[in-house]
Structure formats: C-alpha cells, structure tokens
Amino acid sequence: MAAADISRLIEAAANTIAAHAEELTRLDQAIGDGDHGLNMKRGFEAVRAEAGAFAAKPLPEALKAIGTKLVMTVGGASGPLFGTLFMVLGKEIPAAPDRADLAAAFGKAIEAVAARGKSQAGQKTMLDVLQPVHEALVQGKAAADIAEIADNAADATVPMKALRGRASFLGDRSIGHMDAGARSTALLVRAVAEAIERRA
Amino acid sequence: MSNVGIVIVSHSPLVAEGTADMVRQMVGNEVPLAWCGGNGHGGLGTNVEAIMGAIDKAWSEAGVAILVDLGGAETNSEMAIEMIGEPRAQKIVVCNAPIVEGAVMAATEASGGASLKEVVATAHELSPS
Numbered sequence: 001m002a003a004a005d006i007s008r009l010i011e012a013a014a015n016t017i018a019a020h021a022e023e024l025t026r027l028d029q030a031i032g033d034g035d036h037g038l039n040m041k042r043g044f045e046a047v048r049a050e051a052g053a054f055a056a057k058p059l060p061e062a063l064k065a066i067g068t069k070l071v072m073t074v075g076g077a078s079g080p081l082f083g084t085l086f087m088v089l090g091k092e093i094p095a096a097p098d099r100a101d102l103a104a105a106f107g108k109a110i111e112a113v114a115a116r117g118k119s120q121a122g123q124k125t126m127l128d129v130l131q132p133v134h135e136a137l138v139q140g141k142a143a144a145d146i147a148e149i150a151d152n153a154a155d156a157t158v159p160m161k162a163l164r165g166r167a168s169f170l171g172d173r174s175i176g177h178m179d180a181g182a183r184s185t186a187l188l189v190r191a192v193a194e195a196i197e198r199r200a
Numbered sequence: 201m202s203n204v205g206i207v208i209v210s211h212s213p214l215v216a217e218g219t220a221d222m223v224r225q226m227v228g229n230e231v232p233l234a235w236c237g238g239n240g241h242g243g244l245g246t247n248v249e250a251i252m253g254a255i256d257k258a259w260s261e262a263g264v265a266i267l268v269d270l271g272g273a274e275t276n277s278e279m280a281i282e283m284i285g286e287p288r289a290q291k292i293v294v295c296n297a298p299i300v301e302g303a304v305m306a307a308t309e310a311s312g313g314a315s316l317k318e319v320v321a322t323a324h325e326l327s328p329s
Binding site: 076 | 241
C-alpha cells in the first residue's frame with residue numbers, strides 16, 4: 001500500500017472520530033464513565049499528527065506503530081483494545097495484502113482483542129461489530145456493504161445487556177443504549193471502507 | 201531489595217497515593233512500592249506509560265504484584281506488562297483483589313520475604329470467587 005493511501009486512511013479515521021467525539025461521549029455517559037469520545041479523539045489526533053511518519057513505513061510497520069501510539073495516548077480500556085487491534089493487524093498482514101490476507105489478519109486481530117478484553121461477541125462490546133465485519137470480509141462483500149453491516153451491528157448492541165466493561169455494573173439498566181466502543185468501531189470501519197471505495 | 205515489589209494502579213491519583221500511604225504505614229520501606237493514577241492529562245483514568253514507569257520504580261528481582269481498581273486499570277496493566285516484555289514480564293502479576301485491602305495484605309506478605317506466588321495468593325484470597 002502506498003504512503004498516500006495510508007495517509008488517506010489515517011485522515012479518514014481521525015476525521016470520523018473527531019466529528020463524532022461528542023456523540024461517543026454521550027453514549028459512554030449513559031452506561032459508562034463518559035470518557036470514550038475524548039479518549040478516542042486524543043488518540044486519533046496523536047496518530048494524525050504523525051501521519052507522515054506512519055505513512056512512510058511499510059503497511060505492517062505502519063499499523064504496528066499506529067497501534068502502539070493508540071495504546072500510549074487513548075487511555076481507558078479502549079487504548080489497549082484498539083491498540084491491540086492495530087498492532088496484531090500489522091503483525092499478521094503482508095505488505096501488499098489481497099482480500100484473503102486482510103480477512104485472515106483481521107481474524108487474528110479480533111482474537112487478540114477478545115483475549116485482551118477477556119470477552120467475546122454477544123457481550124455488548126466492540127467485538128459485536130468486529131465479528132460480523134470479519135465475516136463480511138471473508139465472504140468477499142463490497143466495501144459499502146461492509147460499512148452498512150458495521151452500522152447495523154452497532155445498532156444491534158442497543159438491546160443487549162452489557163457483560164463486560166463499566167457498563168456491566170449496570171446490569172439490565174445497560175439495555176436500551178448503544179455500546180460506545182461498538183459505535184466507534186463502526187465509525188472507523190465505515191471511514192476506512194469509504195476511503196478504500198473512493199480509490200477503487 | 202529482594203522483597204517482591206508492589207504497584208498500585210487506580211483511575212484516581214488520590215486513591216492510588218492514599219492506598220500507597222496505607223501500605224507504607226504497614227510495611228515502612230521494607231517493600232519496593234510505586235503508584236500511578238489518572239489519564240496523564242489531568243483526568244481520571246489509567247495510562248500505560250505511567251504504569252510501565254511505576255513497575256520500573258518498584259522493580260524487584262523477586263517480582264512485582266500490581267493491584268488495580270476498575271477494568272481499564274487491569275487492561276492497561278496487562279498491556280504494560282506485555283510491552284515490558286520478557287524476561288521481566290513473567291515476574292509481574294496483576295492481582296485479582298480489591299485495591300486497598302489487596303495492596304496492604306500483599307505488601308505485608310511481601311515484607312516477610314514471601315515469593316511472588318505467595319504474595320499474589322494472599323491478595324487473591326480477598327476476592328470473592
């Protein structure tokens with residue numbers, strides 16, 4: 001992947017997080033500690049600030065470096081979770097991935113996120129978006145379809161009862177709210193999918 | 201020092217520092233001790249870099265037991281251990297215990313020269329299973 005493409009993906013990711021930071025904070029205030037929007041914005045702005053240096057690296061190294069930057073700057077539980085996603089994606093992906101490479105690397109990255117969070121799909125977390133996105137990647141779905149699958153998956157966390165994270169303290173009262181991490185994951189998936197589609 | 205070190209990681213620097221005070225009252229300077237709290241930007245939260253720094257400060261060849269409060273503190277501590285890497289990582293354990301009671305009990309055990317395994321087990325006994 002060319003440096004310009006990596007730069008464009010970083011811009012797209014940072015833009016969507018910045019544009020939705022207040023919404024993410026509102027979602028997190030409802031059933032969490034209310035810092036998700038601010039934390040994610042801080043992390044992705046830190047990545048944006050060094051976009052040139054990341055984009056100059058081969059794709060695997062760029063992803064690993066972005067993951068480390070997110071770990072160090074996002075804070076909260078989201079830092080290690082999103083950081084692990086990018087770090088393992090970078091560890092598993094080849095420099096010029098085809099769709100099958102991406103799907104395989106994404107699968108490994110999700111496993112690592114599940115291990116880091118001691119969680120699994122169905123517990124009202126980012127995994128509830130990552131898993132259907134992975135399935136769509138494996139099935140060879142188009143970028144636009146994958147973005148919609150991610151949005152629908154985030155919506156589907158609304159009726160779920162939280163079993164992990166701060167929201168799980170609320171028990172049944174977590175039902176009826178969208179998980180903030182699922183929403184931010186869907187935002188990132190859509191941003192990346194749309195950036196890739198525009199290029200194609 | 202050959203005693204196991206204790207690290208306290210809270211979302212709140214006040215809780216972390218207060219817990220460390222209670223540990224010091226019990227064990228004095230017999231145990232390497234460090235604490236961190238806050239997101240590094242003046243707010244509540246935990247921070248991987250700060251946790252790595254605290255582990256360095258409380259480092260002992262006998263190992264380090266970490267006491268945490270809420271989920272993010274645990275996840276960030278595990279991330280910090282992974283980033284520190286081997287060979288030190290195998291001597292660092294996040295305890296499943298309430299932060300204040302766990303820190304005081306673990307430090308008391310450590311001050312008697314107990315192994316990392318014994319220190320961690322003492323803290324774990326406080327946690328309802």
